[in-house]
Amino acid sequence: MKAIALSLLTLALLVAPLAGSGQAASSREYLVGFHDAAQAADKASFLEQKRKLKKSMRRLPVVSAVLDEAEAAALRNDPRVAYVQENVWIQAIDPILGAEYNQSWGVTHIGGRTAHEAGKFGQEVRVAVLDTGIDYTHPDLMLRYAGGYDFVFDDADPMDDNTNSHGTHAAGIIAAELNGQGVVGVAPLARIYGVKVLDGAGFGSLEWLVQGIDWAIANNMHIINLSLGFSSDFPAVRDACDRAYAAGILLVASSGNTNQGEALYPAAYDSVIAANATDAGDQFGEFSSIDARIELAAPGTSIVSTARGNQYLSLTGTSQAAPHVAGVAALLIAAGIQDANGNGRINDEVRLRLRHTARDLGAGGHDPYYGYGRIDAAAALGLGVIPPGDGRKDKKDKKPKKVDLIKGRR
Numbered sequence: 001m002k003a004i005a006l007s008l009l010t011l012a013l014l015v016a017p018l019a020g021s022g023q024a025a026s027s028r029e030y031l032v033g034f035h036d037a038a039q040a041a042d043k044a045s046f047l048e049q050k051r052k053l054k055k056s057m058r059r060l061p062v063v064s065a066v067l068d069e070a071e072a073a074a075l076r077n078d079p080r081v082a083y084v085q086e087n088v089w090i091q092a093i094d095p096i097l098g099a100e101y102n103q104s105w106g107v108t109h110i111g112g113r114t115a116h117e118a119g120k121f122g123q124e125v126r127v128a129v130l131d132t133g134i135d136y137t138h139p140d141l142m143l144r145y146a147g148g149y150d151f152v153f154d155d156a157d158p159m160d161d162n163t164n165s166h167g168t169h170a171a172g173i174i175a176a177e178l179n180g181q182g183v184v185g186v187a188p189l190a191r192i193y194g195v196k197v198l199d200g201a202g203f204g205s206l207e208w209l210v211q212g213i214d215w216a217i218a219n220n221m222h223i224i225n226l227s228l229g230f231s232s233d234f235p236a237v238r239d240a241c242d243r244a245y246a247a248g249i250l251l252v253a254s255s256g257n258t259n260q261g262e263a264l265y266p267a268a269y270d271s272v273i274a275a276n277a278t279d280a281g282d283q284f285g286e287f288s289s290i291d292a293r294i295e296l297a298a299p300g301t302s303i304v305s306t307a308r309g310n311q312y313l314s315l316t317g318t319s320q321a322a323p324h325v326a327g328v329a330a331l332l333i334a335a336g337i338q339d340a341n342g343n344g345r346i347n348d349e350v351r352l353r354l355r356h357t358a359r360d361l362g363a364g365g366h367d368p369y370y371g372y373g374r375i376d377a378a379a380a381l382g383l384g385v386i387p388p389g390d391g392r393k394d395k396k397d398k399k400p401k402k403v404d405l406i407k408g409r410r
């Protein structure tokens with residue numbers, strides 16, 4: 001990928017003058033520069049006697065003083081004085097955050113930037129990424145990472161050891177830091193938990209997966225992201241997902257890169273949101289599934305996100321779609337969505353909001369390609385509608401690397 005230009009903090013002048021406090025209304029603060037230090041010291045003591053001195057610089061031949069206009073004019077005519085400059089406010093130039101939004105086209109496309117500009121960042125929402133682990137040393141993830149567990153090696157260190165950084169990539173789509181570098185996630189102030197249930201090759205066992213779901217329930221996760229799947233309906237997984245959902249957790253899973261076959265489990269379960277992939281033109285990702293159980297569509301082609309070893313990587317698949325959905329869910333939870341039906345949990349309300357505010361695509365209403373439609377963070381948060389195609393600045397696609405952990409092959 002192209003290099004990310006780091007924005008520099010530089011200073012810009014504003015034009016708001018600072019009135020001298022406690023002085024006559026016509027008095028203002030000035031910086032007075034001299035040609036040499038002796039002149040400055042001489043004038044400093046004079047101004048101090050007149051109680052007009054503010055500060056004497058230690059090394060520079062400069063004093064600051066509160067002066068009226070006549071005094072300032074007199075100093076300007078003094079041959080010892082190099083300049084008389086009114087004091088004004090200055091301000092840091094904001095980092096060029098647009099670069100992150102250009103990299104993260106999916107985040108921008110679904111209204112993520114609109115959400116962020118409205119102060120919606122998914123603050124403090126707990127998202128468990130059940131995957132190959134997370135490279136929590138990545139500068140775009142290290143502040144977002146909040147813990148986790150490794151059920152593959154049975155230890156508390158869920159470092160990602162997957163060649164394609166599968167879990168690290170999903171984590172970045174959900175919550176990569178809005179820090180002026182790299183990419184930005186949908187919910188860049190969410191808390192990310194790495195729950196490693198897949199090994200470095202992308203394979204996992206049912207036991208690891210069930211343990212991972214159990215961990216998420218025990219640790220009060222709000223959301224579980226499952227960029228994984230299989231064609232068999234295993235009662236152990238079904239029961240674990242149903243119980244997690246009943247416990248109030250929102251579960252999002254990739255439908256599977258089945259090339260228009262049936263959706264995989266756990267996405268196909270009622271208790272889990274099945275996410276299909278769309279491209280920057282809201283077209284169906286042809287590798288996705290076609291199934292009446294598809295619930296939502298989300299960006300999943302040529303998605304640039306975090307990779308192991310301080311890298312960024314473009315990946316394509318339904319594995320990239322699910323984390324976009326999880327991110328929007330985090331925005332809604334942080335925004336304080338209410339338990340409207342009074343059943344003691346909000347995951348059902350979040351789910352309905354995601355459906356009702358999705359942009360309907362393809363055949364009218366729910367359909368087996370896009371489900372209820374492509375997710376829209378701005379609409380879900382009631383922030384209005386962004387123009388279609390927004391944020392897709394660089395049309396020149398990088399060659400997508402297809403990752404297919406869903407089907408257990410690479």
Ligand SMILES: [Ca+2]
Nearest residue numbers: 177179181183
């Ligand atoms: Ca970033």
Ligand SMILES: [Ca+2]
Nearest residue numbers: 267268269272
């Ligand atoms: Ca489902």
Ligand SMILES: [Ca+2]
Nearest residue numbers: 339343345346
């Ligand atoms: Ca509820």
Ligand SMILES: [Ca+2]
Nearest residue numbers: 361363365367
């Ligand atoms: Ca439709």
